[in-house]
Amino acid sequence: MSTAGLLTGPQFMDGDHACAEGAIAAGCRFSAGYPITPSTEVVERLAARFPEVGGVFIQMEDELAASITIQGAVWAGAKAITVTSGPGFSLMMEHLGLAAMTETPCVFVDVQRAGPSTGLPTLPAQGDMMQARFGSHGDYQIIALCPDSPQDCLDQTIRAFNLSERFRVPVLLMMDECVGHMIERVVIPEPGTCEITPRRMTALPQGAEYLPYATKDCCDMVPDMTEAGRGHTPHITGLTHDERGYPAMNTDAQRDLMLRLRDKILKFEPEIRDVRLDQVDGADVVVVCYGITSRVAIPAIETARAKGLKVGWLRLVTAWPFPEPVIRDLAARVKAFVVPEINLGQMVLEVERCAAGRARTIHVPHAGGAVHDPNDILRAIEEAAR
Amino acid sequence: MSADVIAPPPPENPTEDWLREERIPHIWCPGCGIGTSVNCFTQALEESKLDRDNVVIVSGIGCTGRVAGYLKLDSFHTTHGRPIPFATGLKLANPKLKVIVYSGDGDLFAIGGNHFFHAARRNVDMTVICVNNMTYGMTGGQVTPTTPIGAKATTSPFGNIEEPFNLPFIAHSCGAVYVARWTSFHVRQLTKAIRDAIAKPGFTFVEVISPCPTLFSRRNRLGDGLDAMKFYKAHSEIRNGADTREVAISHQSKIICGKFVDITRTTWHDAQAAHLHRVMGNRFVPPRNWEHLIKSDPMEDLVAETIRDSSGDGS
Numbered sequence: 038m039s040t041a042g043l044l045t046g047p048q049f050m051d052g053d054h055a056c057a058e059g060a061i062a063a064g065c066r067f068s069a070g071y072p073i074t075p076s077t078e079v080v081e082r083l084a085a086r087f088p089e090v091g092g093v094f095i096q097m098e099d100e101l102a103a104s105i106t107i108q109g110a111v112w113a114g115a116k117a118i119t120v121t122s123g124p125g126f127s128l129m130m131e132h133l134g135l136a137a138m139t140e141t142p143c144v145f146v147d148v149q150r151a152g153p154s155t156g157l158p159t160l161p162a163q164g165d166m167m168q169a170r171f172g173s174h175g176d177y178q179i180i181a182l183c184p185d186s187p188q189d190c191l192d193q194t195i196r197a198f199n200l201s202e203r204f205r206v207p208v209l210l211m212m213d214e215c216v217g218h219m220i221e222r223v224v225i226p227e228p229g230t231c232e233i234t235p236r237r238m239t240a241l242p243q244g245a246e247y248l249p250y251a252t253k254d255c256c257d258m259v260p261d262m263t264e265a266g267r268g269h270t271p272h273i274t275g276l277t278h279d280e281r282g283y284p285a286m287n288t289d290a291q292r293d294l295m296l297r298l299r300d301k302i303l304k305f306e307p308e309i310r311d312v313r314l315d316q317v318d319g320a321d322v323v324v325v326c327y328g329i330t331s332r333v334a335i336p337a338i339e340t341a342r343a344k345g346l347k348v349g350w351l352r353l354v355t356a357w358p359f360p361e362p363v364i365r366d367l368a369a370r371v372k373a374f375v376v377p378e379i380n381l382g383q384m385v386l387e388v389e390r391c392a393a394g395r396a397r398t399i400h401v402p403h404a405g406g407a408v409h410d411p412n413d414i415l416r417a418i419e420e421a422a423r
Numbered sequence: 424m425s426a427d428v429i430a431p432p433p434p435e436n437p438t439e440d441w442l443r444e445e446r447i448p449h450i451w452c453p454g455c456g457i458g459t460s461v462n463c464f465t466q467a468l469e470e471s472k473l474d475r476d477n478v479v480i481v482s483g484i485g486c487t488g489r490v491a492g493y494l495k496l497d498s499f500h501t502t503h504g505r506p507i508p509f510a511t512g513l514k515l516a517n518p519k520l521k522v523i524v525y526s527g528d529g530d531l532f533a534i535g536g537n538h539f540f541h542a543a544r545r546n547v548d549m550t551v552i553c554v555n556n557m558t559y560g561m562t563g564g565q566v567t568p569t570t571p572i573g574a575k576a577t578t579s580p581f582g583n584i585e586e587p588f589n590l591p592f593i594a595h596s597c598g599a600v601y602v603a604r605w606t607s608f609h610v611r612q613l614t615k616a617i618r619d620a621i622a623k624p625g626f627t628f629v630e631v632i633s634p635c636p637t638l639f640s641r642r643n644r645l646g647d648g649l650d651a652m653k654f655y656k657a658h659s660e661i662r663n664g665a666d667t668r669e670v671a672i673s674h675q676s677k678i679i680c681g682k683f684v685d686i687t688r689t690t691w692h693d694a695q696a697a698h699l700h701r702v703m704g705n706r707f708v709p710p711r712n713w714e715h716l717i718k719s720d721p722m723e724d725l726v727a728e729t730i731r732d733s734s735g736d737g738s
Contacts, residue, residue, distance in 0.1 A: 109512025
């Protein structure tokens with residue numbers, strides 16, 4: 038890929054723009070979007086930058102269209118991204134399911150704002166975390182990452198593309214309004230200095246017989262892809278299908294496909310996992326947090342430590358698949374988890390489930406529109422340590 | 424080579440070469456017009472002499488939505504109403520592909536109506552073939568946006584009272600550069616229309632009026648598939664170049680067929696490539712497979728655009 042038009046080195050930009058630059062750095066050259074606050078700056082940046090780097094941007098008529106247009110582009114060989122916020126994310130659920138079912142690697146970005154419905158369009162929340170996991174109908178797995186800064190928006194966008202190609206799964210970048218609009222120093226890597234996962238493209242020659250969903254063995258549950266124009270005549274459908282991609286309307290085919298779509302992600306959870314830990318060894322209380330809240334929690338933790346409490350910090354960069362073994366392991370060693378998040382109780386349910394009664398779980402809710410007051414988190418830590 | 428070796432006979436049905444034979448028999452009912460339209464489509468492809476590897480077919484959901492799954496092409500069976508934006512992504516990311524959307528009236532004009540309007544407006548280079556049987560066949564015969572007033576459906580059991588869409592008029596008014604309508608009785612004309620639509624750059628549209636004997640015809644006591652052919656033969660009127668405002672279809676009345684629109688308009692790709700090349704100059708890096716769209720140096724584009732602007736011809 039040409040290096041013309043690439044931006045590198047230290048910059049000063051917000052998280053939305055950093056996400057766009059991360060997509061370019063990851064080799065993404067196609068985006069379809071629809072304007073929605075607070076995510077619009079991502080597509081504005083892509084619309085301006087893509088013609089300089091050999092990319093194509095199109096503003097579609099709605100998010101239903103945007104979220105399937107990128108999948109057409111992927112099957113034409115591109116790496117592709119779409120970007121939205123709550124109301125648009127709801128519309129995209131249909132095609133999140135399509136991407137999961139057809140194993141179309143692509144990246145969906147949700148810059149979370151307060152909901153439900155139109156909610157608080159310009160103000161932050163973390164209320165779409167369960168929708169990210171369960172929002173489309175049926176059983177499926179996705180990967181979701183939560184950046185906490187503009188630099189991390191760039192880094193996690195690159196990782197989102199890499200994971201989507203590695204596992205042929207839609208990857209969700211669950212930003213929030215704060216990290217989207219926060220302006221900080223961002224260093225864009227030089228080409229060739231960061232790991233870029235190529236598409237798992239079949240090595241079959243032009244026109245050869247190709248089975249779009251054949252997997253090599255039980256250890257590698259991800260089939261090789263092709264693209265339109267290679268004479269491989271794949272049939273790709275959202276119906277339950279066999280390894281030829283043909284509709285298979287029976288319970289055996291359904292079971293085989295559902296289990297593979299689940300296992301190709303869950304069996305590789307340790308590879309997908311990214312949790313950041315600080316002083317969790319020997320801690321009595323661990324604060325489990327993600328996105329902007331993982332930064333808001335830090336002053337509360339520092340104050341608690343100054344008061345002599347043993348408090349650890351666990352940041353979920355990978356929110357889905359949930360890092361169950363990490364929480365299970367900690368639950369046996371700590372008194373309690375404190376889970377602040379800008380919603381009325383979402384990821385805390387996962388922490389509570391994995392703690393399974395072995396450690397208390399205290400939620401610090403926030404209805405949305407602002408970040409937490411660190412004092413609320415501090416009070417929860419003190420309550421947990423008691 | 425031995426002299427007594429006899430060459431195998433040529434395939435009897437030229438359509439077979441385009442089908443995924445292992446998926447036949449298809450799901451369509453006896454008397455349905457979708458299979459007839461597929462015969463016309465494959466014949467049109469055969470005559471078009473396209474590079475077959477670059478032909479892509481995209482369908483939505485429904486009876487006609489199953490077309491993609493029977494054709495031995497790169498084929499995509501997408502979500503209900505959304506084959507057009509999927510096809511848009513394919514075409515934008517690789518303009519060398521020849522992209523055809525094949526779906527039904529409910530898929531393309533009820534749930535997917537908005538996408539149709541915008542793809543036609545943008546003049547993305549693709550051909551949309553709509554099999555219009557005036558009902559939702561797959562789900563059991565419900566009313567669609569093309570069900571004529573008075574016709575019965577399971578969700579309009581006392582007869583439809585809503586004005587149906589006039590599809591050629593919609594396509595024309597949204598910007599389609601080629602618009603034709605034929606019935607599944609008019610196989611030669613339909614084949615030629617599909618061939619012409621595929622050959623023409625830009626957003627092209629072919630409506631195929633087709634019977635649904637199992638659900639629409641039976642509920643409305645219109646007989647079987649053969650009766651539908653007799654009706655089409657007796658009540659179709661070929662009027663090429665007809666004003667699209669005047670080709671609406673009423674229940675069991677005259678069906679005006681023909682090529683209604685055949686105009687030239689800059690495609691999305693040609694417009695985008697020329698414009699970015701002109702305003703950005705060498706800073707514009709053409710996307711993959713766009714090289715052939717860059718036809719001149721930026722200054723020539725500028726001159727051409729200035730001449731066009733000053734000509735005052737809005738079309």
